[in-house]
Amino acid sequence: MSVKKQLKITFLGTGTSTGVPMIASKNEVRFSEDSKDKRLRSSVMFSWDENNYIIDCGPDFRQQMLRANVESIKGILFSHEHADHIAGFDEIRPYYYRMGDVPIYSDERVLKALQKRYDYIFATENRYPSAPAVAPSVITKDDVLLFDGVEVLPIQVMHGDLPILGYRFGNVAYLTDVKSIPEEEKKKLQGLDVLITTALRRESHKTHANLEEALDLVKELNPKRAYFSHISELLGFHEDIQKELPENVALAYDELEVFVDM
Numbered sequence: 001m002s003v004k005k006q007l008k009i010t011f012l013g014t015g016t017s018t019g020v021p022m023i024a025s026k027n028e029v030r031f032s033e034d035s036k037d038k039r040l041r042s043s044v045m046f047s048w049d050e051n052n053y054i055i056d057c058g059p060d061f062r063q064q065m066l067r068a069n070v071e072s073i074k075g076i077l078f079s080h081e082h083a084d085h086i087a088g089f090d091e092i093r094p095y096y097y098r099m100g101d102v103p104i105y106s107d108e109r110v111l112k113a114l115q116k117r118y119d120y121i122f123a124t125e126n127r128y129p130s131a132p133a134v135a136p137s138v139i140t141k142d143d144v145l146l147f148d149g150v151e152v153l154p155i156q157v158m159h160g161d162l163p164i165l166g167y168r169f170g171n172v173a174y175l176t177d178v179k180s181i182p183e184e185e186k187k188k189l190q191g192l193d194v195l196i197t198t199a200l201r202r203e204s205h206k207t208h209a210n211l212e213e214a215l216d217l218v219k220e221l222n223p224k225r226a227y228f229s230h231i232s233e234l235l236g237f238h239e240d241i242q243k244e245l246p247e248n249v250a251l252a253y254d255e256l257e258v259f260v261d262m
Contacts, residue, residue: 015039017084029233036238061088075103080164081113096132160207192223199228
C-alpha cells in the first residue's frame with residue numbers, strides 16, 4: 001500500500017512590518033498574555049520529506065530558524081524587496097557554511113535590490129571571508145518551477161501599485177502583502193486545498209487587504225481552508241477575531257503547523 005506524502009506548512013511569522021506588539025505601542029493587544037497575539041514578521045516554510053523551502057527572509061529570520069529548529073533549507077523564495085521580507089538575508093550564513101551557495105528565487109527587480117543592499121554577498125572578488133554566497137534564479141509569473149517533485153507556481157499579485165510574487169506549492173497558495181490580484185492570475189488559484197493571504201486590519205489600507213477584502217477573496221476562490229496572516233495589532237485580539245470567522249477560515253499564528261495531503 002502506497003503511503004501518501006504530506007506537505008507541512010509552518011508559519012514562521014504572521015505579523016506585519018512592525019511585528020506584534022509594535023515598539024512603544026499603546027494598543028491593548030500589546031499587553032495581551034495570549035501567545036497568539038505575539039507575531040514576528042511574516043514568513044512561511046513549506047516542507048516535505050527532508051526538503052524545507054522558505055518564503056521571505058525578514059529581520060526575525062534568525063529567531064524563526066532557531067525557534068522552529070530548522071537545520072537545513074533547500075532554498076528561499078522572495079515575494080518582494082521591502083525590509084520586513086529581506087532584512088534577515090545575512091542570517092543565511094550558517095546554511096551557507098553547511099551547504100555552499102544557498103539557492104534563492106526572485107524576480108529581477110528584487111534580485112537587484114538584494115544585490116544593492118547586500119553587495120558583499122554577491123561579490124565575486126575580494127570577498128569577506130565569512131560572507132555567505134547564493135545561487136540566484138530569476139523567475140517570472142509565467143514560470144513553472146519543480147522543487148523535489150512538487151510543482152511551484154509564482155503568482156503575481158498587487159501590493160498597492162507594486163507587482164510582487166505569491167507562490168502556489170501543489171494545492172497550497174501563499175499570498176503575502178496582497179491588495180488585489182489580476183484576473184488572469186486568479187486562474188492559478190483555482191482548486192486550492194489551502195489559501196494563505198493577508199488580513200492586515202479592519203480598516204481599509206492602500207497596499208494590504210483588510211479583513212473584509214480577505215474574506216471576499218476566500219468567498220471568490222473557495223478554497224477548502226483559508227488562513228490569514230501579515231496581521232497588525234490593529235486587527236484586534238486573536239481569539240476575538242477568530243470567533244467572527246467562517247468555519248473554514250482561521251487566523252494563523254506563529255508556529256502554527258498545517259498539513260495537506262499531496
